[in-house]
Each structure stands twice: as structure tokens, then as C-alpha cells.
Amino acid sequence: MMNIEVNGKKVQAADGVTILEALNNAGIKVPTLCHMKGLPPSGACRICVVENAENGVLMPSCSFPAWEGMKILTHSPKALAARKTIVELLLANHPDDCLYCDRNNNCELQDLAVEFGVRKRKFSAAKNNYHIDSSSPAILRDPAKCILCGKCVRVCEEVQAVSAIDFVRRGSRAMISPAFCESLNTSSCVNCGQCVAVCPTGALVERSSIxxxxxxxxxxxxxxxxxxxxxxxxxxxxxxxxxxxxxxxxxxxxxxxxxxxxxxxxxxxxxxxxxxxxxxxxxxxxxxxxxxxxxxxxxxxxxxxxxxxxxxxxxxxxxxxxxxxxxxxxxxxxxxxxxxxxxxxxxxxxxxxxxxxxxxxxxxxxxxxxxxxxxxxxxxxxxxxxxxxxxxxxxxxxxxxxxxxxxxxxxxxxxxxxxxxxxxxxxxxxxxxxxxxxxxxxxxxxxxxxxxxxxxxxxxxxxxxxxxxxxxxxxxxxxxxxxxxxxxxxxxxxxxxxxxxxxxxxxxxxxxxxxxxxxxxxxxxxxxxxxxxxxxxxxxxxxxxxxxxxxxxxxxxxxxxxxxxxxxxxxxx
Ligand code: SF4
Ligand code: SF4
Ligand code: SF4
Structure with missing residues (x-):
């Protein structure tokens, strides 16, 4: 076991764990978006940043190993400000469609915006103009609501061994899609819905029959x-x-x-x-x-x-x-x-x-x-x-x-x-x-x-x-x-x-x-x-x-x- 200090309090952590695991094991919550328990960390979203109390450096807790004697702050002004900025950036080109969205009131992005007090648009980027893919009998894909956390890609490839979807294009045009930007019904997707289950936003939802x-x-x-x-x-x-x-x-x-x-x-x-x-x-x-x-x-x-x-x-x-x-x-x-x-x-x-x-x-x-x-x-x-x-x-x-x-x-x-x-x-x-x-x-x-x-x-x-x-x-x-x-x-x-x-x-x-x-x-x-x-x-x-x-x-x-x-x-x- 290692002795670490979190927010000024002594905490014990098992050898070899990440900072996030050490915090979770001690019952201390920091938000995550791209993290998937049981799979190696991807560090894609950075919402889990914590501050090194000794030098002020911010670290993504999901992908940084804890070390003996480590002193960190989980909710310092710097860590909170960084998380808020990350959410504001994620919302920069978001459609803000909450009232009409299947995930309204059950959306991790919405929850984070509330948690960090995001109450107005800080960064204004051109809205994504993607069409909704309704080709699948089971799943509806709305790429405009995607925050590129990559969880769907990982579950499809690493858990389900299907690899029907992946990141395509680069930079601000990057999106998640089946190969050649085709629709889901022409891909190898088997409709399992595990991507829908892990998606934090309304980008992937079931096709409703209500x-x-x-x-x-x-x-x-x-x-x-x-x-x-x-x-x-x-x-x-x-x-x-x-x-x-x-x-x-x-x-x-x-x-x-x-x-x-x-x-x-x-x-x-x-x-x-x-x-x-x-x-x-x-x-x-x-x-x-x-x-x-x-x-x-x-x-x-x-x-x-x-x-x-x-x-x-x-x-x-x-x-x-x-x-x-x-x-x-x-x-x-x-x-x-x-x-x-x-x-x-x-x-x-x-x-x-x-x-x-x-x-x-x-x-x-x-x-x-x-x-x-x-x-x-x-x-x-x-x-x-x-x-x-x-x-x-x-x-x-x-x-x-x-x-x-x-x-x-x-x-x-x-x-x-x-x-x-x-x-x-x-x-x-x-x-x-x-x-x-x-x-x-x-x-x-x-x-x-x-x-x-x-x-x-x-x-x-x-x-x-x-x-x-x-x-x-x-x-x-x-x-x-x-x-x-x-x-x-x-x-x-x-x-x-x-x-x-x-x-x-x-x-x-x-x-x-x-x-x-x-x-x-x-x-x-x-x-x-x-x-x-x-x-x-x-x-x-x-x-x-x-x-x-x-x-x-x-x-x-x-x-x-x-x-x-x-x-x-x-x-x-
Ligand atoms: S994905 Fe979440 S934040 Fe985006 S429109 Fe839907 S409910 Fe609102
Ligand atoms: S439904 Fe299953 S197979 Fe299809 S894209 Fe999602 S995880 Fe992959
Ligand atoms: S579709 Fe959902 S799970 Fe996949 S990258 Fe976008 S937000 Fe993440």
C-alpha cells in the first residue's frame, strides 16, 4: 500500500493503481466522461483532471499512476476551472437541443454543465451539420451531439469484437462513423446497443417505437x-x-x-x-x-x-x-x-x-x-x-x-x-x-x-x-x-x-x-x-x-x- 494525501487528508492506495482508482477506492468522486472501468484509460476528455498540490500541475487522474507521498487537490479552484472550460469547449459546437433530445434529464454532458455552473455559451463555434442516421432498425445516430469521447468505439471493438464504428476525418471535422461514412445498416453492426448504453449524450439512442x-x-x-x-x-x-x-x-x-x-x-x-x-x-x-x-x-x-x-x-x-x-x-x-x-x-x-x-x-x-x-x-x-x-x-x-x-x-x-x-x-x-x-x-x-x-x-x-x-x-x-x-x-x-x-x-x-x-x-x-x-x-x-x-x-x-x-x-x- 502507498500513503498519499488528498485534499490535505491522508489516504492509503494500493500499489499500481491510477489516481482515479485511488480516489474511487477512498470514496472520493471526480467526474469522468471517457473513462470505462475495466478497460485501459484513453485520457480523451480530461474532465477528471486533478491538481498536483506541490507544483500546481494538472493531471488526468484516469491515466496518471498514483505514487508514494503524492499530494493532490481534487476540487481546487484551478481543477474546477479547468473542468468548467472543458465542458464549455465540448458545448462550443453542440446543438443545445436538450428539450427535443432523448437524453434530456438523463445526459452526462447536461449534468456536467449543471455541476460546473455553465449557464451561457462561452465559446461559439460553427454547429455541426451532420444528418441523423436512422438507417438501423435498432439504433439512431446523431453525430451532432457526439463529444468524441470514444466509448462507443472502444466497447464495439474491445468488448464486442465487432468494430463497426470508428473515428473518421481529422481535426474539427472528426466524427464517429461506420467505414466510408456509410450508414449503420450497411456496416457490420449487430445492433447489440452496448454503444448506446455507454454513450454519455444523445448521440446514440435506440430507435423508438413508442x-x-x-x-x-x-x-x-x-x-x-x-x-x-x-x-x-x-x-x-x-x-x-x-x-x-x-x-x-x-x-x-x-x-x-x-x-x-x-x-x-x-x-x-x-x-x-x-x-x-x-x-x-x-x-x-x-x-x-x-x-x-x-x-x-x-x-x-x-x-x-x-x-x-x-x-x-x-x-x-x-x-x-x-x-x-x-x-x-x-x-x-x-x-x-x-x-x-x-x-x-x-x-x-x-x-x-x-x-x-x-x-x-x-x-x-x-x-x-x-x-x-x-x-x-x-x-x-x-x-x-x-x-x-x-x-x-x-x-x-x-x-x-x-x-x-x-x-x-x-x-x-x-x-x-x-x-x-x-x-x-x-x-x-x-x-x-x-x-x-x-x-x-x-x-x-x-x-x-x-x-x-x-x-x-x-x-x-x-x-x-x-x-x-x-x-x-x-x-x-x-x-x-x-x-x-x-x-x-x-x-x-x-x-x-x-x-x-x-x-x-x-x-x-x-x-x-x-x-x-x-x-x-x-x-x-x-x-x-x-x-x-x-x-x-x-x-x-x-x-x-x-x-x-x-x-x-x-x-x-x-x-x-x-x-x-x-x-x-x-x-x-
Ligand atoms: S446530448 Fe445532452 S446536452 Fe446534448 S442536446 Fe441532448 S440532452 Fe442536451
Ligand atoms: S450496436 Fe453493438 S455492434 Fe453496433 S455499433 Fe454499437 S456496439 Fe457496435
Ligand atoms: S457517439 Fe457517444 S459514445 Fe461515441 S464518441 Fe460520441 S459521445 Fe462518445
Whole structure:
């Protein structure tokens, strides 16, 4: 440990840390913009400057190592003035569009302008005259609001291994863009939304479907149904200033009814359905010499990543549609039949933690006989805005249950929201399919937690099953490369595009605090712990759906409605 002095007080710091880490560990806050915890510092924005108390020199705390005996001032007049000037310079060519901006009241740049008392324009530069890129089905890019912090570029390259965007041009013309200043839809972008999650301003936001949903709600001809993904109920409360990790499932259902949705379904139900189909597919592949390793298919950004960068693994992908799309399919088939309505009269909305689900819903494979299975996808953040728009106070709502026939879920289905959850749920049911009984303990701890790569070897009924769980596309790339080179062998791999899984998806409440993601994960484990229904194959609504409709997992009808296929994509050269 080192002894340092901060603002005249003695503080201890671990050897080798940066000044910023030393300050954060001691609970002292300095603002940051370009800093990304866990990645090497870039020092791009300089907002974290602190003053060397001995010589008055300003240092970027994120990229300067702390040293024994160091004396620094974090909020000296000089440091504060420098930070204010940095914000004033960042605003010099900013559109000042706050009232019309998606990030109004939730913008790091706006917050810093308030923090440093920037109340008038000090430097006046020509406003950037960039067009808004609305080409992507998932993401809207407004380069005029970009402050060139570089976080999007880093997350896309260093975490997701996609490199769809980068700095282009130089000097005052520098901007973030796909190659050749093309639009995002022609790039290799997989729509994961991790860039949106880290962007401090309104330069990158999800493409909103709120107006479409409100139009459908106002259309008396439409039956408007909504499904909510497993990750949404454990994070939505954060958008209303409530501590992370609170499960508000029943209150959220009540809010959706108050907004006017005719039916509220739980996507965890079709997570159970996915498990029935996927576990059956895995058992068939293992028993009959099918393509292994089988790789999960419920994360649409991962599917586009595989189609684009690893088409040689397309046959390894499970043919199961994602839970969102399975729900869309059963709503417009089984549910429509039961209600005796034309599927085209049903407007099917989903609330997802994920921006890539917007892209998935528009895939041509997900449109049958000219009718889309999902008509609109809202992110968790958009749902929060919808709740505010309808004047609903979550604190004054009594919890309600989701609707039949897709309202009952097992806690295995709920676990889908965290990295390892699909695997744990699938193994519970695959064990049953192979042995006719449930495992001694439903919890498989090796699949749990936020580690980017987890491996477990299981022994089931004389079979040895080697499984891997990866989250983030960068980790997926590492595992696929190891499999390609013969350095790793697995029967089953779970891939989630976002680090930690859907709880940390690109459509979730923005959180710079990893502790919030851990709290969301813990909430899922608590739900599983308390649940009396822990196995997808024991979900009574699932059993009824097979008895009345699909007959058995992998049946002809199940293949028609619940499975899909994938296509190799060409990369722009
Ligand atoms: S990015 Fe922030 S500062 Fe810029 S217009 Fe939007 S809310 Fe205002
Ligand atoms: S959505 Fe994902 S893949 Fe696309 S630019 Fe952003 S980080 Fe990269
Ligand atoms: S788009 Fe957002 S994250 Fe990317 S450089 Fe600009 S401000 Fe930073």
C-alpha cells in the first residue's frame, strides 16, 4: 500500500493503481466522461483532471499512476476551472437541443454543465451539420451531439469484437462513423446497443417505437398484447430512482394494464418453451450424432455476429427461435385461434432489455404469410417513458398477475435474464429428458456469476456433457477460435451478446455502476430460490400448450412455428 494525501487528508492506495482508482477506492468522486472501468484509460476528455498540490500541475487522474507521498487537490479552484472550460469547449459546437433530445434529464454532458455552473455559451463555434442516421432498425445516430469521447468505439471493438464504428476525418471535422461514412445498416453492426448504453449524450439512442405502440393502443380495431422479458422486472425500477435489484414484476403488470394493453404475457413462459425445444434438440444431437457443439440462439446480436463473422458455425446454432419470437408465434397462432380473431387484428408488442430485438422482429424469417409475429419492440427504457407518458405512479399500484394462457413461468425461464441462465434451465430439463427424473439440486453454481467465460463438465445418465457459457461477443470470438483450432471441445455453448447477459443489455437502464448489474443478477437468483416451480417441463401452461397444440417438442408444428434458420451475411469489403 502507498500513503498519499488528498485534499490535505491522508489516504492509503494500493500499489499500481491510477489516481482515479485511488480516489474511487477512498470514496472520493471526480467526474469522468471517457473513462470505462475495466478497460485501459484513453485520457480523451480530461474532465477528471486533478491538481498536483506541490507544483500546481494538472493531471488526468484516469491515466496518471498514483505514487508514494503524492499530494493532490481534487476540487481546487484551478481543477474546477479547468473542468468548467472543458465542458464549455465540448458545448462550443453542440446543438443545445436538450428539450427535443432523448437524453434530456438523463445526459452526462447536461449534468456536467449543471455541476460546473455553465449557464451561457462561452465559446461559439460553427454547429455541426451532420444528418441523423436512422438507417438501423435498432439504433439512431446523431453525430451532432457526439463529444468524441470514444466509448462507443472502444466497447464495439474491445468488448464486442465487432468494430463497426470508428473515428473518421481529422481535426474539427472528426466524427464517429461506420467505414466510408456509410450508414449503420450497411456496416457490420449487430445492433447489440452496448454503444448506446455507454454513450454519455444523445448521440446514440435506440430507435423508438413508442409512437407506434401508442397509435395501436388508440386503434379500436386492434387487440394490443404485450410480453415482458425476464430481465425487465428486475431493472425497470431503476428508471424511477428505486435501488437496483428490486423485482417489480406484479407492479409492472398492473402498469401495463393501466396503460391499456388488452393482454399482458410473460416472456419467461416462452423461455420455458424454448427450453423444451432446445433441450430436446440437444438430446437428439447428442444421441444421434448431430452437429456439436450446439450453440444457443436466443441473443439476436449474437446470431447476426455468427452469420457475419463465423458462418462456418451456422449449423451449430440451435434452430430454436428466441423466447420473444416464440411468444410472437404462439400469440398469432394458438392465442388467435382461442380468441377466434384474425392474427392481423392482433398488435403484438414486446418489452425487451435489448436493442437487437428490434432488428430480430424485422427479420424476414419472423414474418409469416405477410404478418409479423412481433409488431413493435420497446426497450426497458422506452417502457419507463411510456409509463411516465400515461401518468402512472408505480408506487401507488398493487401487484397483478400476468394473463393466461402465457402468464405462468418457471424460475428456470426467469433465469434466462442472466449469463448462464439458459444453460442452467436447459440442463435441468435435459437431465429430466435423459433420466426421467429431476437432478438432485436444480442449482448449477458453475454457470452462475458475471465471469465472461464459464465451463462446467456434467455427468448425466452415463453421458459426459461439456458445457461453456460466454457473455460478450469478444468472449464468444475467443471460444469459437478455440473450438476452430481444436483447443476446446464442448457439447453445448451458451452465448449472450451483452456482458453478464440480458440484465446488462443495450436497452436496460444505463448504469455506470457494475454493482447495479450484480444486484439485478442477485434478484434473479432470489426469485429462483423462492420459486416452487423451478423446471420448465413442469410449467402447467407449457404442458397444456403441448397437449392441446404442439403435441410434443420437435413436432412438425413446433418446427414450423418455434424454429428458424440462419443466413450467411457478406461483410462489406
Ligand atoms: S446530448 Fe445532452 S446536452 Fe446534448 S442536446 Fe441532448 S440532452 Fe442536451
Ligand atoms: S450496436 Fe453493438 S455492434 Fe453496433 S455499433 Fe454499437 S456496439 Fe457496435
Ligand atoms: S457517439 Fe457517444 S459514445 Fe461515441 S464518441 Fe460520441 S459521445 Fe462518445
Amino acid at each position: 409512437a407506434d405502440v401508442i397509435n395501436a393502443l388508440n386503434d379500436p380495431e386492434k387487440i394490443v398484447v404485450i410480453q415482458h422479458a425476464p430481465a425487465v422486472s428486475v431493472s425497470l425500477a431503476e428508471e424511477f430512482g428505486i435501488d437496483a435489484g428490486q423485482d417489480i414484476n406484479g407492479i409492472m403488470v398492473a402498469a401495463l394494464r393501466k396503460i391499456g394493453f388488452d393482454k399482458v404475457f410473460d416472456t419467461s413462459f416462452t423461455a420455458d418453451l424454448t427450453i423444451m425445444e432446445e433441450a430436446n434438440e440437444l438430446v437428439e444431437r447428442i444421441k444421434n450424432g448431430g452437429k456439436l457443439p450446439m450453440i444457443t440462439s436466443c441473443s439476436p446480436a449474437w446470431i447476426k455476429f455468427a452469420e457475419t463473422f463465423y458462418p462456418e458455425f451456422i449449423e451449430n446454432l440451435s434452430s430454436c427461435r428466441s423466447p420473444q419470437q416464440m411468444m410472437g408465434a404462439v400469440i398469432k397462432s394458438y392465442f388467435a385461434q382461442k380468441q377466434n380473431v384474425d392474427p392481423s387484428k392482433i398488435y403484438s408488442v414486446s418489452v425487451m432489455p435489448c436493442t437487437a430485438k428490434k432488428f430480430e422482429a424485422e427479420r424476414p424469417e419472423m414474418i409469416r404469410h405477410g404478418v409479423a409475429d412481433i409488431d413493435a419492440v420497446l426497450t426497458t427504457r422506452e417502457l419507463a417513458k411510456l409509463i411516465v407518458r400515461y401518468g402512472i405512479d408505480l408506487r401507488n399500484l398493487a401487484p397483478e398477475e400476468a394473463d393466461t394462457p402465457f402468464g405462468t413461468r418457471s424460475s428456470a425461464g426467469k433465469l434466462f435474464a442472466g449469463s448462464g441462465g439458459v444453460m442452467e434451465a436447459a440442463v435441468r430439463t435435459a437431465f429430466f429428458m435423459l433420466t426421467g427424473k429431476n437432478p438432485e439440486s436444480p442449482v448449477i453454481s458453475g454457470f452462475r456469476g458475471l465471469d465472461g467465460v464459464k465451463e462446467v463438465t456434467l455427468s448425466v445418465s452415463g453421458l459426459t456433457i461439456k458445457a461453456a457459457v460466454v457473455s460478450s461477443l469478444g468472449n464468444a470470438k475467443k471460444i469459437l477460435e478455440a473450438v476452430k483450432k481444436g483447443e476446446a471441445q464442448y457439447h453445448f455453448i451458451e452465448v449472450m451478446s451483452c456482458p453478464g447477459g440480458c440484465i446488462n443489455g443495450g436497452g436496460q437502464p444505463r448504469s455506470v455502476d457494475r454493482q447495479n448489474v450484480i444486484k439485478r443478477l442477485k434478484a434473479l437468483y432470489a426469485i429462483d430460490e423462492e420459486s416452487e416451480l423451478k423446471y420448465s417441463h413442469e410449467n402447467p401452461d407449457i404442458v397444456r400448450l403441448y397437449n392441446e397444440f404442439f403435441k410434443k417438442p420437435g413436432s412438425h408444428l413446433a418446427h414450423e412455428l418455434l424454429h428458424t434458420h440462419y443466413t450467411k451475411r457478406e461483410l462489406l469489403k
